[in-house]
Amino acid sequence: KSGLVPVEVSNNGVEFSASRCNFIFYENVIPSTIYPSAGEAYRGGTLVKVSAMQVKNTVGLACRFGVVTVPALFVSETGVECLTPPSSPGMVPFELSLNGLDFSVSGIMFLFQAVASV
Numbered sequence: 001k002s003g004l005v006p007v008e009v010s011n012n013g014v015e016f017s018a019s020r021c022n023f024i025f026y027e028n029v030i031p032s033t034i035y036p037s038a039g040e041a042y043r044g045g046t047l048v049k050v051s052a053m054q055v056k057n058t059v060g061l062a063c064r065f066g067v068v069t070v071p072a073l074f075v076s077e078t079g080v081e082c083l084t085p086p087s088s089p090g091m092v093p094f095e096l097s098l099n100g101l102d103f104s105v106s107g108i109m110f111l112f113q114a115v116a117s118v
Contacts, residue, residue: 029054031096031106041112044086048110051079052096060100065110066092069100087112 007023008016031052039046050063050072057074063082064070072080080096094110095103 026056026058026098027054028102029056029096029098029104031094031104031108034094034108034110037109038111038113039084041087041089041114044084046084047081048084048094049075049079049081050096053078055080055096056098058098060098062097062100064093064095064097064103065112069097072096084110084112089114 004022004024007021008019010016029052031050033051035049035051036046039048048063055061055074055077061072061074061080062069063072063080065084065087068085068087070082070085072082075081089112091109091111093106094108095106097103
């Protein structure tokens with residue numbers, strides 16, 4: 001469960017520091033859908049709207065397309081937005097993170113499409 005927990009340090013397991021440091025623990029963020037689920041390859045820049053549960057407005061809020069992480073914009077506790085990065089054409093996994101390090105495992109895929117030119 002999310003919350004603030006105190007953290008203390010000990011060298012012997014008996015005597016602990018009195019620093020009163022706190023650690024904020026968040027439950028995993030869970031993306032459910034993205035829209036659109038496809039966008040332009042190479043240049044990137046597609047605005048993707050993400051529906052999710054347990055979103056928090058954190059400094060490390062991020063989206064990941066394949067192996068590329070981009071900042072996310074907090075919209076509400078049930079949604080964020082992010083811009084796709086430049087990418088080669090193809091299907092990549094999409095994930096969401098509150099800290100930019102620990103990502104969801106949603107199974108959602110995003111398709112980077114080459115734009116046809118005439």
